[in-house]
Amino acid sequence: MVLVNGVFTDSVKANDRGLMYGDGVFRTLRIEHGAPRHWDRHYRKLNRDCAALGIACPPAALLANELNLAAEESPDCVAKIVVTRGPGERGYFPEPAVDPTRIILTSPIPDHVKHGEIRAHLCKLRLSRQPALAGIKHLNRIENILARMEWRDPGIAEGILLDAEGSVIEGTMSSLFLYREGVLVAPDLSLCGVDGVQRERVLEYACEKNIPVEIKPFGIDFLEQADEVFLVNSVIGLWQVVSLENSSWQKGAFCEALRSRLQ
Amino acid sequence: MVLVNGVFTDSVKANDRGLMYGDGVFRTLRIEHGAPRHWDRHYRKLNRDCAALGIACPPAALLANELNLAAEESPDCVAKIVVTRGPGERGYFPEPAVDPTRIILTSPIPDHVKHGEIRAHLCKLRLSRQPALAGIKHLNRIENILARMEWRDPGIAEGILLDAEGSVIEGTMSSLFLYREGVLVAPDLSLCGVDGVQRERVLEYACEKNIPVEIKPFGIDFLEQADEVFLVNSVIGLWQVVSLENSSWQKGAFCEALRSRLQ
Numbered sequence: 464m465v466l467v468n469g470v471f472t473d474s475v476k477a478n479d480r481g482l483m484y485g486d487g488v489f490r491t492l493r494i495e496h497g498a499p500r501h502w503d504r505h506y507r508k509l510n511r512d513c514a515a516l517g518i519a520c521p522p523a524a525l526l527a528n529e530l531n532l533a534a535e536e537s538p539d540c541v542a543k544i545v546v547t548r549g550p551g552e553r554g555y556f557p558e559p560a561v562d563p564t565r566i567i568l569t570s571p572i573p574d575h576v577k578h579g580e581i582r583a584h585l586c587k588l589r590l591s592r593q594p595a596l597a598g599i600k601h602l603n604r605i606e607n608i609l610a611r612m613e614w615r616d617p618g619i620a621e622g623i624l625l626d627a628e629g630s631v632i633e634g635t636m637s638s639l640f641l642y643r644e645g646v647l648v649a650p651d652l653s654l655c656g657v658d659g660v661q662r663e664r665v666l667e668y669a670c671e672k673n674i675p676v677e678i679k680p681f682g683i684d685f686l687e688q689a690d691e692v693f694l695v696n697s698v699i700g701l702w703q704v705v706s707l708e709n710s711s712w713q714k715g716a717f718c719e720a721l722r723s724r725l726q
Numbered sequence: 727m728v729l730v731n732g733v734f735t736d737s738v739k740a741n742d743r744g745l746m747y748g749d750g751v752f753r754t755l756r757i758e759h760g761a762p763r764h765w766d767r768h769y770r771k772l773n774r775d776c777a778a779l780g781i782a783c784p785p786a787a788l789l790a791n792e793l794n795l796a797a798e799e800s801p802d803c804v805a806k807i808v809v810t811r812g813p814g815e816r817g818y819f820p821e822p823a824v825d826p827t828r829i830i831l832t833s834p835i836p837d838h839v840k841h842g843e844i845r846a847h848l849c850k851l852r853l854s855r856q857p858a859l860a861g862i863k864h865l866n867r868i869e870n871i872l873a874r875m876e877w878r879d880p881g882i883a884e885g886i887l888l889d890a891e892g893s894v895i896e897g898t899m900s901s902l903f904l905y906r907e908g909v910l911v912a913p914d915l916s917l918c919g920v921d922g923v924q925r926e927r928v929l930e931y932a933c934e935k936n937i938p939v940e941i942k943p944f945g946i947d948f949l950e951q952a953d954e955v956f957l958v959n960s961v962i963g964l965w966q967v968v969s970l971e972n973s974s975w976q977k978g979a980f981c982e983a984l985r986s987r988l989q
Binding site: 467485557566573589592636 | 736738739740742743746747748749752754779780804808810819820833836851852855856858864865867868870871874875890898899
């Protein structure tokens, strides 16, 4: 099911700047029993990401209404919300008077959400560092695609991405954390990576439970010394990484407790 | 005028990976008296760029035929050719069986092509370094947009981009060169930037005329010491930069000779 600017249709104007330049942002979330999960958080993030690109974010009520239309059709699904800068003439300079395009696409909940522990691939592609785009879930995703094309083994659920200098950043479609000696460690995302809603929830959980948190750059050696390594996003919830190239980890209690909380 | 997969229509499937992820490449060229200029070069480049992303480039004859349909409607125009990986399910992994999407959009020749000498802005945004994408004219263009949004003065025709380490790379929509003491110097594009058709033509011109060429990284200080600085692309031809922040250059003979040759 696809809804474009509130209308059930599967097509978008060919000159949309989302298509011409990847000029837009997106969110992926679960709809459960007809209700979008964590909509407030997702909208706040959408709004922040739009602002970072100078796109006028559509009002929350308008998007919520369209999400509800989608939820009536598909009460349990994955919903993707795309906001682009809208159609435009040729050229990078955006005409300010154009309305952003709103696209909502639903798809079935994938089987892989049932995974608890997963094997991961260490991607050869390195993320570039771009502080002007770091944290934003924008539509420029060729790096993620090239990284995802590195493996075809269905036994590998996700790929771990480092940046150009070797800092561990994230999964191709998920946020990464590690837990070590009682401390939760998250990668610094000031130079690249996506700062997502589930990452925010994990950091809040640690805060509530008085678990010390460190947000800092670290390399693969540090990751290998972790007690638990895990990935989160709004579709999968939490996957514990139990195998990555030559490293392996036991199923862990921190991940188990956190998974129940996120669900 | 828009042609999508050979059909006159202005719409594209909402789940096209070009829109979802910027998963595609493009070319911009002139159609003059009903004929696409330098089509062979543009197709070679399109084919190389598709290959770099693992996209099956549509056959040259098919695209040429569609360009001719466009040229019948608009014998003198700018044509943009976009090739995306095609529609797809949610997720970065591309389904191999999908046909790429072909989009041809025409637009009027802009007034600014008449400029000979121009003022340029030095962009604050720095291009990120990504060797996996360097040289490719792909659809992930948010950096160019953010750079282009830095100025509104209509007297400034183009912005000059440096990379994260301060190397001069290109204009937001053009390739950059400088000429100094009889030597043509082009930025090294192994880490970022677009390696375009007109850049290739300029390098060939120098080769024919036995003008020494250096392709190397250089910073803004080196640019300022140039005798002539200029920008090329397939729409504008050649613009000599006569003013950039506090630097200025006189109208130059090298640029004048090269401009006649490119036309």
